[in-house]
Amino acid sequence: MARITAGVGSSHVPLLGVAVDQGKWQDDYFGPIFAGYEWTREWERQQKPDVVILVYNDHASAFDASIIPTFAIGCGEKYKPADEGWGPRQVPDVEGHPDLAWHIAQSLILDDFDMTIINEMDVDHGLTVPLSMMFGQPEAWPCKVVPLAVNVVTYPVPSGNRCWALGEAIARAVESFPEDLNVQIWGTGGMSHQLQGPRAGLLNREWDNRFLDLLEADDDAVRFIPHIEYLRETGSEGIEMVMWLIMRGALGQRVKRLHRHYHIPCSNTAIGHIVLEPSA
């Protein structure tokens, strides 16, 4: 039987991909960021997940304005890194897990989550940067990936409550997959940042850390934070943090925190990540 063994929440700032690709990860600017991920890279080497369900958002790479799926699941065999205007990142292609992905897609639809199915797409920094942060620079990514793309760009984006509930449904779907698989779920994006308008550059260390506290908590209060609070407190792009709630919802009521890291700044953004496992 497949099981979700752990969850990771992490920023996916594109500049981190640039730092990895250009070997800048030990310099004064990036050093403290990558040091925070060192524990997690070692942990991932030991955990050896078979599959990661990777919750992220597309940044006008695979999807243009013509079609805006709220929740979309990648059921394809393989995904190539997208060209985001600077040429595609020189990272391995991402291998899918169509059997598990289609099982999750079917289960979710029967569980009242009307998913969009994607068979072909390129994946942008939202998906490849977390892989680089967790796995470094391997010849091939050490696990298969089920991409789960969330609209967090065009409003209304899904509520935190709905994201949490989707995570719960994903956990049920994974548990009913007959093959013995070690599955992790990652929620990516955030933390506080605003990339537009005169208020650009807003960061909120205090709020971000309270959000991390709530993710560790034994209750589900975090799912009820309204959009307006993310927008006011964490900037217009801080809303990406609702994607972390899909991860958290999939882990059950109680979790154990294994690692947590926070750093300001990376480009326009506050960087954070947290590693959680389900707890009885």
Next chain:
Amino acid sequence: MTNASPRQNIHEYLAELEDIPGTRVFTAARARKGYWINQFAMSLMKAENRERFKEDERAYMDEWAISEEAKAALLARDYNALLDLGGNVYFLAKLFSTDGLPFAEAVSTMTDMSWPEYRQMMLDGGRSPEGNRSIKGGY
């Protein structure tokens, strides 16, 4: 952190989104208004389109259903004006990269700071939310 009511009135929801200083939330209304600005920007993901645009920006934009006001804002790289016209930063970013402009530097042009000042603000911990949360509330 406060609890959202499970079924918020849509008009109240949308009104709140307009109450954030210096911010244009990408609502459905903006997405509709800026549709062709964003689709035009998206076209710059293709190298051959970037070349054609760079060769004659005006002629390339004339192929799209974009208003004169938006064309002027695009030519001037006036990103705040483009946000008002329904442009979205992830789409407009295709123009940043066409210009070879790093993302954060392009973002800084929407603020009242120079790029070095903006970069220093980020190194110093970023812009404080204090006084920047609500227009009406002033907090």
